[in-house]
Every structure is written in C-alpha cells, then in structure tokens.
Amino acid sequence: MGQRINVMGYRLTASKCLGLCLVLTFVMGCYLAALPIRYEKEALPNPVRQRITSKELPKKRLAVLVPFRDRFEELLEFVPHMYSFLNRQKIPFHIFIVQQKDNNRFNRASLINVGFKYSQKDYDYIAMHDVDLLPLNNNLKYDYPAAGPVHISSPQTHPKYHYDTFIGGILLVKREHYELVNGMSNNYWGWGLEDDEFYVRLKDAKLTVMRPSNITTGIDNTFRHIHDKTYRKRDMRKCFNQRDVTRRRDHQTGLHDVQYNLLNTHTVAVDGLNVTVLNVELLCDKSRTPWCQCPEPVKPVVKKSAGKK
Ligand code: UDP
Ligand code: MN
Numbered sequence: 001m002g003q004r005i006n007v008m009g010y011r012l013t014a015s016k017c018l019g020l021c022l023v024l025t026f027v028m029g030c031y032l033a034a035l036p037i038r039y040e041k042e043a044l045p046n047p048v049r050q051r052i053t054s055k056e057l058p059k060k061r062l063a064v065l066v067p068f069r070d071r072f073e074e075l076l077e078f079v080p081h082m083y084s085f086l087n088r089q090k091i092p093f094h095i096f097i098v099q100q101k102d103n104n105r106f107n108r109a110s111l112i113n114v115g116f117k118y119s120q121k122d123y124d125y126i127a128m129h130d131v132d133l134l135p136l137n138n139n140l141k142y143d144y145p146a147a148g149p150v151h152i153s154s155p156q157t158h159p160k161y162h163y164d165t166f167i168g169g170i171l172l173v174k175r176e177h178y179e180l181v182n183g184m185s186n187n188y189w190g191w192g193l194e195d196d197e198f199y200v201r202l203k204d205a206k207l208t209v210m211r212p213s214n215i216t217t218g219i220d221n222t223f224r225h226i227h228d229k230t231y232r233k234r235d236m237r238k239c240f241n242q243r244d245v246t247r248r249r250d251h252q253t254g255l256h257d258v259q260y261n262l263l264n265t266h267t268v269a270v271d272g273l274n275v276t277v278l279n280v281e282l283l284c285d286k287s288r289t290p291w292c293q294c295p296e297p298v299k300p301v302v303k304k305s306a307g308k309k
Contacts, residue, residue: 007046010307018182018198019216025170027088028077034183036100037290049263057197059090059091059092059271059289060092060121060124060125060174061093061094061123061124061125062086062092062093062094062124062125062126062142062144062172063093063094063096063115063119063123063125063126063304064082064086064093064094064095064096064126064127064129065096065098065111065112065115065116065119065126065127065128065129066095066096066097066098066129066130066131067098067100067106067108067109067111067112067115067128067130067131068097068098068099068100068111069099069100069106071132071232072129073226074131074132074226075097075131075270076270077134077226078131078132078134079271079273080131080270080271081134081271082095082134082275085134085135085138086142087160089138089141089142089143090159090225091139091142091143093142094119094123094275094276095216095275095276096115096118096119096275096276096277096278097108097131097268097275097276097277097278098111098112098115098118098278098280099277099278099279099280100282101263101279101280101281101282102280102281102282102283102284103293104189104282104284104292104293105189105190105235105237105291105292105293105294106189106191106235107186107188107189107194107196107282107292108188108194109183109185109186109188109195109197109198110126110184110188110258110282111280111282112126112183112184112285113183113184113254113255113258113260114258114260114278114280115278116178116183117255117258117300118262118278120153120175123175124143124144124174124175125145125174125175125204126148126171126172126173126175126178126187127142127152127170127171127172128170128171128173129170129190130153130168130169130170131154132225132226132227132232133158133169133170133223133224133226134141134223134224134226135152135153135170135222135223136150136217136221136222136223136224137157137215137217137221138221139212139214139215140152140212140215140222140305141212142172145172145173145174145177145210146174146219147208147210148177148202148208148209148210149167149170149171149172149173149174149177149202149209149210149214150172150210150211151167151169151171151172151209151210151211151223151271152164152169152170152171152172152211152212153168153169153170153171154166154211154212154215155217156211156215156219157215157218157219157223158219158222158223158225159219159220159223159225160225162219164198166195166196167195167198167199167202167209168195168196168247169223170186171195171209173189174252175212177202177205177207180205180207180253181198181202181204181207181254182201182254182255182256183227183254183255183256183258184197184198184255185190185198185201185253185254186199186200186253186257186258186262186273186289187245187246187248187250187253187288187289187290188236188246188253189242189289189291189293190236190237190238190242190291190294191234191235191236192234192236193246193247197246197249197250200249202265207229238291238294239290239291239293239294240290240291241291241293241302242289244290244292250297258282259279259282259283259285260279260280260281260282260283260286261281261283262279263278263279263280263281264279265278266279
C-alpha cells in the first residue's frame with residue numbers, strides 16, 4: 001500500500017494525492033481555456049503567437065512594411081495613427097521600419113523586398129506603406145487580401161496620383177502572391193516608377209488588383225499626405241541609362257536576388273508603441289545599375305576676366 005502523506009492536516013495516500021493533482025490541473029486548464037482572446041492594445045511582437053481554438057480560425061497577421069530614410073517627423077505621427085487605426089479594425093499587425101543606411105539613392109522597392117524576407121515566416125500578408133500617408137476613413141479595410149492585392153490608396157482617393165493603374169502609396173499583398181511575382185524590381189534607385197513596374201508584374205501573373213468599395217470620401221479627406229514638396233524633395237534625377245531601363249518590365253531582379261546587409265535591428269517605441277527598425281545596407285552592382293549614384297551635375301566654370309584686380 002502507498003505511503004501516507006500529511007497535507008494541510010489531512011492524511012492522504014500517494015495515489016489520492018496524485019488524483020487530486022490531476023483534478024486541479026484539469027480545473028486550471030478549463031479556466032485558462034475559458035479566458036477570452038484579447039487583441040493586444042499594442043501590436044503583436046515579432047514573432048507573433050496566437051492561441052488557436054477549435055471554434056475560430058486564427059486571424060491572419062499583417063506586417064506593415066515602411067520603406068524609410070530621413071522621415072522622422074512623419075514617423076512620429078505615423079506610428080500612433082496606425083496603431084489606433086488598425087486596432088479599431090482588430091487586425092493583428094506589427095510595424096517594420098525598413099531604414100536605408102547606405103549612401104546610395106533611395107530604393108523603396110528593394111527595402112520592401114528586405115522587409116518581406118525578414119517578416120515572411122511570421123506574417124501572412126504585407127502592407128507596403130508610405131510613412132507619410134495616413135488613412136483617415138475607417139472603411140479602408142486592411143483585411144487579409146485572399147483573392148488578390150488590395151490597393152488602399154486608390155487613384156480616386158489619393159491626394160496626388162489619379163491615373164488608373166496607380167498602385168503606390170499603400171498596397172496589401174498576401175505572402176504567396178508577393179512570392180509568386182518575385183517581389184519588386186531592385187533596379188529603381190531614386191524616386192518613381194517602381195510601383196508601376198510592380199503593377200505589370202501583378203498583371204503578368206493574372207492577379208487583379210482590388211480597391212476598397214463604399215468609400216464616400218474623396219481626394220481631400222480620405223488620407224492625410226504629410227508631404228511638403230519643397231521640404232521633402234523627390235529625387236527625380238535620371239542618369240546613365242536609367243530612363244530606358246526603368247521604363248521596361250524587369251524580368252531579372254526581385255525578391256530572390258536583393259543584395260543587402262542587415263546591419264542591426266532595434267525595437268523602438270513611439271509614445272510607448274513598439275515598432276521594429278531594420279537598419280539595412282543595400283548593395284548596388286554599379287556595372288548593372290550605375291544610377292544608384294548619380295554624379296553631381298557639372299557646374300559651368302566661370303572664368304575670371306584677366307587684368308582686373
Ligand atoms: N521615403 C523615405 N525617404 C526618402 C524618400 C522616400 O522614407 O528620402 C519613403 C517614405 O515612406 C515615403 C515613400 O518612400 O512616404 C514614398 O516617397 P515620397 O513620399 O517621396 O513619394 P510620393 O508618393 O509622395 O511621390
Ligand atoms: Mn509622399
């Protein structure tokens with residue numbers, strides 16, 4: 001027979017004690033399972049974990065990828081705004097600030113490729129998101145784009161760009177679709193056209209871009225575009241054969257061959273709200289894309305007239 005144990009004055013056998021433990025474990029388990037699933041006030045950390053119950057499917061997880069350099073003031077507004085906006089929609093998300101640290105010209109598309117690679121294991125879809133474009137209308141839904149990419153900042157509502165095939169600003173793409181089209185081209189150093197090239201990639205892959213419906217706001221009140229063009233100059237220089245190459249669909253480069261070093265990562269809080277900063281050094285193959293650095297324009301030499309002192 002079992003040994004007798006004294007528990008709080010009661011004399012129990014070891015087998016009764018084991019039984020009691022099992023009952024207590026069961027009761028605790030039931031209690032924990034009955035607790036409601038709560039969406040964090042703050043975004044989910046990386047890697048995110050969600051409890052899966054038999055009743056509901058886990059919600060898809062969104063990585064907000066923000067290509068970034070020298071836009072600190074915009075970032076201070078962006079982070080609290082996006083937390084409030086996405087929490088209202090109960091989207092599990094995390095913000096990744098993909099900061100370009102090399103001294104090449106800004107390359108928005110390559111930074112998005114890097115952000116995607118970093119987050120792809122833990123997240124189901126991405127939002128390519130300009131830091132200076134804040135959604136104001138709560139009917140702009142950032143839900144999982146199962147059927148095809150969803151362009152949030154449509155030409156009907158974007159403050160600046162109004163052509164039909166425009167897909168810049170804010171675009172949601174699920175992981176499988178981003179992989180399917182080999183991400184974005186790495187050829188676009190400097191401002192512009194990388195989003196138009198991505199549109200052709202989606203079209204070639206027979207993916208239809210969808211846009212939010214039931215939006216009754218217009219170009220003045222659907223987004224806030226924090227962009228003063230004299231203070232934040234767009235780098236529209238064109239040098240070498242950049243103009244020719246970047247006007248064509250790129251069948252070579254993309255997600256699979258983006259060249260970079262991830263220098264370090266930081267968790268940074270804005271008003272107590274965490275984001276992950278990826279400090280990225282993009283590598284440029286100057287034999288292929290020499291326009292990653294445009295030479296300074298040659299200043300005309302002003303000759304001093306002789307004989308004057
Ligand atoms: N961007 C940046 N630093 C730069 C240029 C661009 O961080 O020097 C990022 C930023 O997220 C910005 C986005 O790229 O919102 C798009 O660039 P920009 O606002 O110049 O383009 P727009 O859509 O206003 O023409
Ligand atoms: Mn802008």
